[in-house]
Amino acid sequence: MSPNSAITVADMGRRAVQSAMPVLLAAPVEAAGRTPDPIHEAIDRAQEAREAYAAALDALGVERNKAAVLVASTAADRDTRAREALAALRPTTRDGLHALIRFYAEDAQAIDPNSPGSEALQILARGLPEPAPTRRRTPSLASRLFTIISECVALAMMTGGSAAVSRLHHLF
Amino acid sequence: MILAPLSRRTLISAAALLGPVLRVRAAEPVDPIFAAISAARRTGMALTAALSDLDEDDEAQNSRANAAADVDSDARNALGKVQPTTEAGFRALVRFHAEDIAFLEPDTFGALALKDIAAALEARGPS
Numbered sequence: 317m318s319p320n321s322a323i324t325v326a327d328m329g330r331r332a333v334q335s336a337m338p339v340l341l342a343a344p345v346e347a348a349g350r351t352p353d354p355i356h357e358a359i360d361r362a363q364e365a366r367e368a369y370a371a372a373l374d375a376l377g378v379e380r381n382k383a384a385v386l387v388a389s390t391a392a393d394r395d396t397r398a399r400e401a402l403a404a405l406r407p408t409t410r411d412g413l414h415a416l417i418r419f420y421a422e423d424a425q426a427i428d429p430n431s432p433g434s435e436a437l438q439i440l441a442r443g444l445p446e447p448a449p450t451r452r453r454t455p456s457l458a459s460r461l462f463t464i465i466s467e468c469v470a471l472a473m474m475t476g477g478s479a480a481v482s483r484l485h486h487l488f
Numbered sequence: 489m490i491l492a493p494l495s496r497r498t499l500i501s502a503a504a505l506l507g508p509v510l511r512v513r514a515a516e517p518v519d520p521i522f523a524a525i526s527a528a529r530r531t532g533m534a535l536t537a538a539l540s541d542l543d544e545d546d547e548a549q550n551s552r553a554n555a556a557a558d559v560d561s562d563a564r565n566a567l568g569k570v571q572p573t574t575e576a577g578f579r580a581l582v583r584f585h586a587e588d589i590a591f592l593e594p595d596t597f598g599a600l601a602l603k604d605i606a607a608a609l610e611a612r613g614p615s
Contacts, residue, residue, distance in 0.1 A: 331538050354520075362558065387574070396522075398589050403604055406607070406608050407608050407612075413605075413608055413612070416605060417605055420601035420602075420604070420605065423597070424598050424601060428596065431593060431596060431598050432588075432593060432598065433592075433596050433597065433598010433599050433601070433602060434594050434597075436585035436588070436602060437585075437596060437598060437601060437602065438583075439585070440581065440585065440605070445573045
Protein backbone atom coordinates (compact mmCIF):
# COMPACT_ATOMS: atom_id res chain seq x y z
CA MET A 317 0.00 0.00 0.00
CA SER A 318 1.38 3.41 -0.92
CA PRO A 319 1.50 6.26 1.57
CA ASN A 320 -1.32 7.90 -0.37
CA SER A 321 -3.59 5.00 0.26
CA ALA A 322 -2.68 5.10 3.94
CA ILE A 323 -3.76 8.73 4.00
CA THR A 324 -7.00 7.73 2.31
CA VAL A 325 -7.49 5.28 5.12
CA ALA A 326 -6.99 8.14 7.57
CA ASP A 327 -9.64 10.17 5.76
CA MET A 328 -12.01 7.20 5.87
CA GLY A 329 -11.39 6.97 9.58
CA ARG A 330 -12.26 10.59 10.14
CA ARG A 331 -15.46 10.19 8.15
CA ALA A 332 -16.34 7.06 10.06
CA VAL A 333 -15.90 8.83 13.36
CA GLN A 334 -17.99 11.76 12.23
CA SER A 335 -20.81 9.85 10.61
CA ALA A 336 -21.15 6.62 12.54
CA MET A 337 -20.24 7.17 16.17
CA PRO A 338 -17.82 4.45 17.17
CA VAL A 339 -19.44 1.47 18.81
CA LEU A 340 -16.79 1.36 21.45
CA LEU A 341 -16.63 5.04 22.15
CA ALA A 342 -20.29 5.95 21.91
CA ALA A 343 -21.50 3.16 24.12
CA PRO A 344 -22.02 4.35 27.66
CA VAL A 345 -19.57 2.78 30.03
CA GLU A 346 -20.96 -0.34 31.52
CA ALA A 347 -22.51 0.30 34.89
CA ALA A 348 -20.54 3.48 35.49
CA GLY A 349 -21.13 4.56 39.04
CA ARG A 350 -23.06 1.39 39.77
CA THR A 351 -20.60 -1.50 39.53
CA PRO A 352 -17.50 -0.68 41.54
CA ASP A 353 -14.27 -1.61 39.81
CA PRO A 354 -11.32 -1.94 42.21
CA ILE A 355 -9.04 -0.44 39.56
CA HIS A 356 -10.47 3.03 40.29
CA GLU A 357 -9.34 2.85 43.89
CA ALA A 358 -5.89 1.62 42.83
CA ILE A 359 -5.61 4.44 40.27
CA ASP A 360 -6.61 6.99 42.91
CA ARG A 361 -3.96 5.63 45.29
CA ALA A 362 -1.33 5.73 42.55
CA GLN A 363 -2.29 9.30 41.64
CA GLU A 364 -2.13 10.41 45.27
CA ALA A 365 1.22 8.71 45.75
CA ARG A 366 2.57 10.29 42.57
CA GLU A 367 1.42 13.76 43.64
CA ALA A 368 2.86 13.31 47.15
CA TYR A 369 6.16 12.13 45.68
CA ALA A 370 6.29 15.08 43.28
CA ALA A 371 5.54 17.48 46.15
CA ALA A 372 8.24 15.85 48.29
CA LEU A 373 10.76 16.20 45.47
CA ASP A 374 9.82 19.86 45.03
CA ALA A 375 10.26 20.40 48.76
CA LEU A 376 13.78 18.96 48.59
CA GLY A 377 14.98 22.19 47.04
CA VAL A 378 18.67 22.85 46.82
CA GLU A 379 19.47 22.39 50.49
CA ARG A 380 18.43 18.72 50.65
CA ASN A 381 18.21 18.57 54.41
CA LYS A 382 17.92 15.19 56.12
CA ALA A 383 14.26 15.53 57.01
CA ALA A 384 13.21 16.47 53.49
CA VAL A 385 15.23 13.58 52.05
CA LEU A 386 13.53 11.19 54.46
CA VAL A 387 10.09 12.44 53.45
CA ALA A 388 10.98 12.14 49.75
CA SER A 389 12.36 8.65 50.25
CA THR A 390 9.22 7.55 52.09
CA ALA A 391 7.06 9.09 49.38
CA ALA A 392 9.08 7.27 46.71
CA ASP A 393 8.54 3.94 48.48
CA ARG A 394 4.84 4.64 48.75
CA ASP A 395 4.69 5.56 45.07
CA THR A 396 6.40 2.29 44.13
CA ARG A 397 4.02 0.27 46.28
CA ALA A 398 0.98 2.02 44.78
CA ARG A 399 2.23 1.36 41.24
CA GLU A 400 2.90 -2.29 42.00
CA ALA A 401 -0.58 -2.65 43.48
CA LEU A 402 -2.06 -1.05 40.35
CA ALA A 403 -0.08 -3.30 38.00
CA ALA A 404 -1.29 -6.36 39.92
CA LEU A 405 -4.95 -5.47 39.29
CA ARG A 406 -6.99 -5.90 36.12
CA PRO A 407 -9.97 -3.62 35.42
CA THR A 408 -13.27 -5.44 35.62
CA THR A 409 -15.30 -2.86 33.67
CA ARG A 410 -14.85 -0.90 30.47
CA ASP A 411 -14.94 2.31 32.50
CA GLY A 412 -12.08 0.95 34.59
CA LEU A 413 -10.09 0.02 31.50
CA HIS A 414 -10.55 3.52 30.08
CA ALA A 415 -9.49 5.05 33.39
CA LEU A 416 -6.35 2.90 33.39
CA ILE A 417 -5.46 3.99 29.84
CA ARG A 418 -5.98 7.65 30.77
CA PHE A 419 -3.85 7.28 33.89
CA TYR A 420 -0.96 5.66 32.00
CA ALA A 421 -1.18 8.26 29.21
CA GLU A 422 -1.03 11.09 31.74
CA ASP A 423 1.80 9.39 33.60
CA ALA A 424 3.83 8.80 30.45
CA GLN A 425 3.33 12.43 29.47
CA ALA A 426 4.87 13.47 32.79
CA ILE A 427 7.65 10.88 32.88
CA ASP A 428 8.75 10.45 29.27
CA PRO A 429 6.79 12.90 27.10
CA ASN A 430 8.46 12.51 23.71
CA SER A 431 8.92 8.78 23.62
CA PRO A 432 7.08 6.57 21.09
CA GLY A 433 5.43 4.75 23.98
CA SER A 434 4.06 7.96 25.40
CA GLU A 435 2.82 9.00 21.97
CA ALA A 436 1.05 5.64 21.51
CA LEU A 437 -0.64 6.03 24.91
CA GLN A 438 -1.78 9.57 24.01
CA ILE A 439 -3.32 8.23 20.79
CA LEU A 440 -5.24 5.56 22.69
CA ALA A 441 -6.39 8.01 25.37
CA ARG A 442 -7.52 10.61 22.83
CA GLY A 443 -9.95 8.10 21.34
CA LEU A 444 -11.71 7.43 24.62
CA PRO A 445 -15.00 9.04 25.63
CA GLU A 446 -15.09 11.64 28.35
CA PRO A 447 -14.90 9.99 31.78
CA ALA A 448 -18.16 9.49 33.63
CA PRO A 449 -18.82 12.62 35.73
CA THR A 450 -20.11 10.60 38.68
CA ARG A 451 -16.69 9.90 40.13
CA ARG A 452 -14.90 12.62 42.01
CA ARG A 453 -11.59 11.86 43.57
CA THR A 454 -11.05 12.91 47.14
CA PRO A 455 -7.88 12.17 49.08
CA SER A 456 -8.20 9.02 51.12
CA LEU A 457 -7.87 9.05 54.88
CA ALA A 458 -4.60 7.13 54.52
CA SER A 459 -3.30 9.76 52.13
CA ARG A 460 -4.19 12.62 54.44
CA LEU A 461 -2.62 10.78 57.37
CA PHE A 462 0.49 10.17 55.32
CA THR A 463 0.81 13.87 54.54
CA ILE A 464 0.29 14.89 58.15
CA ILE A 465 2.76 12.33 59.52
CA SER A 466 5.35 13.18 56.85
CA GLU A 467 5.16 16.83 57.82
CA CYS A 468 5.46 15.89 61.51
CA VAL A 469 8.50 13.74 60.72
CA ALA A 470 10.16 16.62 58.91
CA LEU A 471 9.36 19.02 61.72
CA ALA A 472 10.52 16.62 64.44
CA MET A 473 13.78 15.97 62.63
CA MET A 474 14.44 19.63 62.28
CA THR A 475 13.77 20.11 65.97
CA GLY A 476 15.89 17.12 66.99
CA GLY A 477 13.25 14.48 67.87
CA SER A 478 15.03 11.78 65.89
CA ALA A 479 14.09 8.82 68.13
CA ALA A 480 10.41 9.59 67.80
CA VAL A 481 10.89 10.09 64.11
CA SER A 482 12.47 6.73 63.53
CA ARG A 483 9.60 5.06 65.40
CA LEU A 484 7.12 6.92 63.24
CA HIS A 485 9.03 6.00 60.13
CA HIS A 486 8.63 2.29 60.90
CA LEU A 487 4.88 2.75 60.63
CA PHE A 488 5.27 3.01 56.86
CA MET B 489 -25.97 -42.36 -1.12
CA ILE B 490 -28.21 -40.80 1.51
CA LEU B 491 -25.94 -37.94 2.41
CA ALA B 492 -26.10 -36.25 -0.96
CA PRO B 493 -29.85 -35.39 -1.03
CA LEU B 494 -29.69 -34.54 2.65
CA SER B 495 -26.87 -32.07 2.18
CA ARG B 496 -28.62 -30.50 -0.79
CA ARG B 497 -31.69 -29.92 1.34
CA THR B 498 -29.50 -28.69 4.18
CA LEU B 499 -27.67 -26.34 1.87
CA ILE B 500 -30.88 -24.91 0.45
CA SER B 501 -32.37 -24.28 3.88
CA ALA B 502 -29.09 -22.96 5.22
CA ALA B 503 -28.82 -20.58 2.28
CA ALA B 504 -32.28 -19.26 3.08
CA LEU B 505 -31.25 -18.65 6.67
CA LEU B 506 -27.85 -17.24 5.81
CA GLY B 507 -29.16 -14.74 3.29
CA PRO B 508 -30.39 -12.13 5.78
CA VAL B 509 -27.35 -12.70 8.02
CA LEU B 510 -24.96 -12.12 5.14
CA ARG B 511 -26.85 -9.02 4.07
CA VAL B 512 -26.58 -7.61 7.59
CA ARG B 513 -22.87 -8.43 7.67
CA ALA B 514 -22.32 -6.76 4.33
CA ALA B 515 -24.09 -3.62 5.53
CA GLU B 516 -21.80 -3.25 8.57
CA PRO B 517 -19.16 -0.57 8.01
CA VAL B 518 -15.61 -1.87 8.08
CA ASP B 519 -13.53 -0.37 10.87
CA PRO B 520 -10.88 1.74 9.08
CA ILE B 521 -8.38 1.08 11.86
CA PHE B 522 -7.67 -2.40 10.49
CA ALA B 523 -6.46 -1.09 7.14
CA ALA B 524 -4.40 1.60 8.86
CA ILE B 525 -2.80 -0.97 11.18
CA SER B 526 -2.04 -3.27 8.25
CA ALA B 527 -0.44 -0.39 6.35
CA ALA B 528 1.73 0.53 9.35
CA ARG B 529 2.75 -3.11 9.84
CA ARG B 530 3.68 -3.50 6.17
CA THR B 531 5.71 -0.28 6.01
CA GLY B 532 7.40 -1.17 9.31
CA MET B 533 8.45 -4.54 7.91
CA ALA B 534 9.65 -2.91 4.69
CA LEU B 535 11.73 -0.45 6.70
CA THR B 536 13.22 -3.23 8.83
CA ALA B 537 14.11 -5.13 5.65
CA ALA B 538 15.67 -2.01 4.10
CA LEU B 539 17.76 -1.41 7.22
CA SER B 540 18.97 -4.96 7.70
CA ASP B 541 22.49 -5.44 6.33
CA LEU B 542 22.44 -1.86 5.10
CA ASP B 543 25.71 -0.83 3.49
CA GLU B 544 25.91 2.85 4.39
CA ASP B 545 28.43 3.44 1.62
CA ASP B 546 25.96 2.22 -0.96
CA GLU B 547 24.00 5.23 -2.23
CA ALA B 548 21.21 3.16 -3.77
CA GLN B 549 20.68 1.21 -0.55
CA ASN B 550 20.66 4.41 1.49
CA SER B 551 18.16 5.94 -0.85
CA ARG B 552 15.88 2.89 -0.59
CA ALA B 553 16.15 2.93 3.22
CA ASN B 554 15.31 6.63 3.37
CA ALA B 555 12.31 6.13 1.09
CA ALA B 556 11.13 3.21 3.25
CA ALA B 557 11.51 5.37 6.37
CA ASP B 558 9.40 8.14 4.80
CA VAL B 559 6.67 5.72 3.78
CA ASP B 560 6.69 4.17 7.26
CA SER B 561 6.49 7.59 8.89
CA ASP B 562 3.51 8.52 6.69
CA ALA B 563 1.73 5.28 7.56
CA ARG B 564 2.29 5.85 11.29
CA ASN B 565 1.06 9.41 11.08
CA ALA B 566 -2.02 8.21 9.21
CA LEU B 567 -2.64 5.55 11.85
CA GLY B 568 -2.46 8.18 14.57
CA LYS B 569 -5.32 10.06 12.92
CA VAL B 570 -7.69 7.10 12.66
CA GLN B 571 -9.96 6.22 15.56
CA PRO B 572 -11.26 2.67 15.90
CA THR B 573 -15.00 2.38 15.37
CA THR B 574 -15.41 -1.09 16.89
CA GLU B 575 -14.30 -2.89 20.03
CA ALA B 576 -12.34 -5.34 17.88
CA GLY B 577 -10.61 -2.44 16.17
CA PHE B 578 -9.74 -0.89 19.51
CA ARG B 579 -8.25 -4.17 20.71
CA ALA B 580 -6.25 -4.51 17.50
CA LEU B 581 -4.90 -0.97 17.94
CA VAL B 582 -3.85 -1.65 21.54
CA ARG B 583 -2.16 -4.91 20.48
CA PHE B 584 -0.37 -3.15 17.63
CA HIS B 585 1.01 -0.39 19.86
CA ALA B 586 1.96 -2.85 22.63
CA GLU B 587 3.94 -5.02 20.18
CA ASP B 588 5.39 -2.04 18.35
CA ILE B 589 6.68 -0.26 21.45
CA ALA B 590 7.95 -3.49 22.99
CA PHE B 591 10.03 -3.86 19.82
CA LEU B 592 11.11 -0.20 19.55
CA GLU B 593 11.92 0.55 23.18
CA PRO B 594 11.47 -2.51 25.40
CA ASP B 595 11.34 -2.10 29.19
CA THR B 596 10.47 1.59 29.02
CA PHE B 597 7.55 3.02 30.97
CA GLY B 598 5.45 3.21 27.79
CA ALA B 599 6.18 -0.38 26.80
CA LEU B 600 5.25 -1.68 30.24
CA ALA B 601 2.08 0.41 30.42
CA LEU B 602 0.95 -0.77 26.98
CA LYS B 603 1.71 -4.37 27.90
CA ASP B 604 -0.42 -3.92 31.02
CA ILE B 605 -3.30 -2.46 29.01
CA ALA B 606 -3.10 -5.24 26.40
CA ALA B 607 -3.13 -7.84 29.19
CA ALA B 608 -6.17 -6.13 30.74
CA LEU B 609 -7.99 -6.35 27.43
CA GLU B 610 -7.08 -10.00 26.98
CA ALA B 611 -8.33 -10.72 30.51
CA ARG B 612 -11.72 -9.26 29.54
CA GLY B 613 -12.13 -12.05 26.98
CA PRO B 614 -13.23 -11.79 23.35
CA SER B 615 -15.11 -8.68 22.26
